[in-house]
Amino acid sequence: SQTIHQWPATLVQPVGSPLSLECTVEGTSNPNLYWYRQAAGRGLQLLFYSVGIGQISSEVPQNLSASRPQDRQFILSSKKLLLSDSGFYLCAWDKTGGWGYNSPLHFGNGTRLTVT
Amino acid sequence: KQEVTQIPAALSVPEGENLVLNCSFTDSAIYNLQWFRQDPGKGLTSLLLIQSSQREQTSGRLNASLDKSSGRSTLYIAASQPGDSATYLCALRTSGSRLTFGEGTQLTVNP
Numbered sequence: 314s315q316t317i318h319q320w321p322a323t324l325v326q327p328v329g330s331p332l333s334l335e336c337t338v339e340g341t342s343n344p345n346l347y348w349y350r351q352a353a354g355r356g357l358q359l360l361f362y363s364v365g366i367g368q369i370s371s372e373v374p375q376n377l378s379a380s381r382p383q384d385r386q387f388i389l390s391s392k393k394l395l396l397s398d399s400g401f402y403l404c405a406w407d408k409t410g411g412w413g414y415n416s417p418l419h420f421g422n423g424t425r426l427t428v429t
Numbered sequence: 430k431q432e433v434t435q436i437p438a439a440l441s442v443p444e445g446e447n448l449v450l451n452c453s454f455t456d457s458a459i460y461n462l463q464w465f466r467q468d469p470g471k472g473l474t475s476l477l478l479i480q481s482s483q484r485e486q487t488s489g490r491l492n493a494s495l496d497k498s499s500g501r502s503t504l505y506i507a508a509s510q511p512g513d514s515a516t517y518l519c520a521l522r523t524s525g526s527r528l529t530f531g532e533g534t535q536l537t538v539n540p
Contacts, residue, residue: 319472356518356530356531356532356533357473357518357520357530359527359528403472403473405473415460415461415522416478417463417475417478418463418475418520418528419475420465420472420473420474420475421472422471422472423470423471423472425470
């Protein structure tokens with residue numbers, strides 16, 4: 314069966330510090346990978362998605378970046394964190410099947426980031 | 430632009446009650462619709478996925494329906510239990526990569 318791992322679970326970082334959040338998927342190959350952010354009391358915002366190694370699409374211009382160095386690894390980074398970067402970050406994966414149908418989207422357990 | 434609305438934002442029911450959660454959307458050109466539950470501080474767990482060509486899906490005590498013509502989906506929970514307490518979100522896929530999420534309905538089932 315497929316599993317998705319995301320770490321760390323919680324993180325407290327000072328303003329201006331770098332960030333690296335990692336996500337890995339097991340039990341499948343060539344997944345679509347996503348980074349979402351969920352701010353308190355708000356819905357989910359798609360930040361980045363990737364359909365393959367080295368292929369990253371950004372949905373929201375900001376000081377965050379994403380990379381996919383391996384097929385099942387997705388990394389969210391920042392060189393200098395802002396207070397507004399605080400939130401709940403979720404990694405997710407799915408597969409694109411035939412006729413454009415996608416499999417269900419599956420989420421990791423998330424990382425709670427607090428920028429102080 | 431797809432807009433997804435979930436009403437009510439919060440719902441409290443006694444244990445054993447059957448209940449319906451609602452999800453409305455503005456653009457019927459969707460690939461599929463997915464229902465999730467989210468427990469506090471956790472990620473989202475996929476409950477049911479309905480492809481655009483389907484009308485409903487069932488899993489255990491859960492039944493989800495999709496009516497594209499009216500822009501509505503419902504999630505029916507039978508014989509609710511305290512363990513069903515969570516936030517329920519619907520999400521519509523309008524392209525290969527993009528899902529639009531509702532704000533969710535926070536459900537509390539009281540023992």
